[in-house]
Amino acid sequence: MATYRELLAQVKREIDEVGAAEARERVGEAIFVDVREREEWEEGIVPGAVHIPRGNLESRIEGLVPDRSREIVLYCSGGSRSAFAAKALQELGYENVTSLTGGFTDWKRNGFPIETPRSLSPDQRRRYSRHLLIPEVGEAGQERLLGGRVLLIGAGGLGSPASLYLAAAGVGTLGIVDADVVDDSNLQRQIVHSTETIGEAKVLSAKRTIEALNPDVEVKTYEERLTSENVERIFGEGWDVIVDGADNFPTRYLVNDASVWHGIPVVHGSIYRFEGQVTVFNPGEGPCYRCLFPTPPPPELAPSCAEGGVLGVLPGIVGSLQANEALKLVLGIGDSLQGRLLLLDALGTTIDEVAVQRDPACPVCGEHPTITEYVDYVEFCQGVRG
Amino acid sequence: MTKVRIPPTLRNEVGGERELIGEGDTVREVLQDLSGRYPALEAQLFDGGDLAAFVNVYVGGEDVRTLDGLETRLNGSSVILLPAMAGGC
Numbered sequence: 001m002a003t004y005r006e007l008l009a010q011v012k013r014e015i016d017e018v019g020a021a022e023a024r025e026r027v028g029e030a031i032f033v034d035v036r037e038r039e040e041w042e043e044g045i046v047p048g049a050v051h052i053p054r055g056n057l058e059s060r061i062e063g064l065v066p067d068r069s070r071e072i073v074l075y076c077s078g079g080s081r082s083a084f085a086a087k088a089l090q091e092l093g094y095e096n097v098t099s100l101t102g103g104f105t106d107w108k109r110n111g112f113p114i115e116t117p118r119s120l121s122p123d124q125r126r127r128y129s130r131h132l133l134i135p136e137v138g139e140a141g142q143e144r145l146l147g148g149r150v151l152l153i154g155a156g157g158l159g160s161p162a163s164l165y166l167a168a169a170g171v172g173t174l175g176i177v178d179a180d181v182v183d184d185s186n187l188q189r190q191i192v193h194s195t196e197t198i199g200e201a202k203v204l205s206a207k208r209t210i211e212a213l214n215p216d217v218e219v220k221t222y223e224e225r226l227t228s229e230n231v232e233r234i235f236g237e238g239w240d241v242i243v244d245g246a247d248n249f250p251t252r253y254l255v256n257d258a259s260v261w262h263g264i265p266v267v268h269g270s271i272y273r274f275e276g277q278v279t280v281f282n283p284g285e286g287p288c289y290r291c292l293f294p295t296p297p298p299p300e301l302a303p304s305c306a307e308g309g310v311l312g313v314l315p316g317i318v319g320s321l322q323a324n325e326a327l328k329l330v331l332g333i334g335d336s337l338q339g340r341l342l343l344l345d346a347l348g349t350t351i352d353e354v355a356v357q358r359d360p361a362c363p364v365c366g367e368h369p370t371i372t373e374y375v376d377y378v379e380f381c382q383g384v385r386g
Numbered sequence: 387m388t389k390v391r392i393p394p395t396l397r398n399e400v401g402g403e404r405e406l407i408g409e410g411d412t413v414r415e416v417l418q419d420l421s422g423r424y425p426a427l428e429a430q431l432f433d434g435g436d437l438a439a440f441v442n443v444y445v446g447g448e449d450v451r452t453l454d455g456l457e458t459r460l461n462g463s464s465v466i467l468l469p470a471m472a473g474g475c
Binding site: 271 | 393394395396404430439440441442444447448449452466468469470471472473474475
């Protein structure tokens, strides 16, 4: 039977090791995996390293590094745990694995750069544990969400589920723009409000619900209707994503123009009776709202839910799809709905998709824009067909 | 024979139907066939001889404005009519 010392020596003969100076040359090329325990990781790491404690290495490595030919540098404190880790990865078929001799201790002694990872509190690790388990999110993704800023236009049917799911996911700052007060006819679908908040400003009712759901979230309220006069102030506060759940065309076109000029992606959703539309407008990358709908419809073709009604659960579905797109945009993962318009029919339970292309002649985001400042959006939306 | 999906905002014009079958080889022919049967629809779809600017028409998932407009040939694809919807309510 081998002693620990003999086993370590044997493992070290079977793996490749790299010294601190040589490893430093690999920063930015190889993926550095820190296999120490959480308390050690929190005190400082090799810049850009990912953290998989030794005990979880085999179960988590495939999620983080699916490519078995990828160069991996493993490190621990002194080079022993990482040696065993390297042996384990070899057995899993990883072809280009080295262990840092002398570990992080030697790295620091050489005066090489280190960084202190931002880390979640124990409460946050419990709250977001189901995110932390997903390789595409993980701790780094959760940090991004907590640092994320999403502006919701409207705290109504779409804004209700969108704001709740974004808050639950831990998006750190949510802005909400809405001038209305909660009405009892809202409660059939606007689940961020409640019977108790009837008569209260929607932004304050929503803020209360969201903060009760997740104290990590700061809610910035704008109890006003978005207009050409206030849009610069509100959009200028710096948002990663806008979730558009407005209930009228003038606001839709205003949100579009302002987002193009501010370079902020918009997750668009709209609903009527049983049908919904969802897409993403990403300025400079894909089409804008005016590329999709250059001209607003006449009023008789554009009834609101207040006139035509809406199935209560429909905004729940569409607003949740919007939250999904917004989360992916903040995380920088997946494929967004940019260039694709999703058409949802809740009555037939079908989802169709049509292509949306950028219009080179678009008056706002095209090659030669003709609209370069805010217009009278109410007049613009009434101007059709005299 | 082409399936044409009718959006909720145009269903009053076609007796509440969600989907209609039109005859013709091009978008124009099919929409004219429907307009002959539902004159109220024609007033919403056409502006002079052209498609009204606020109505999007998709054939095989592509906007006909990026294909051959009203002259786009159908070749068995279905048609989706789609005006913008404002509601977030």
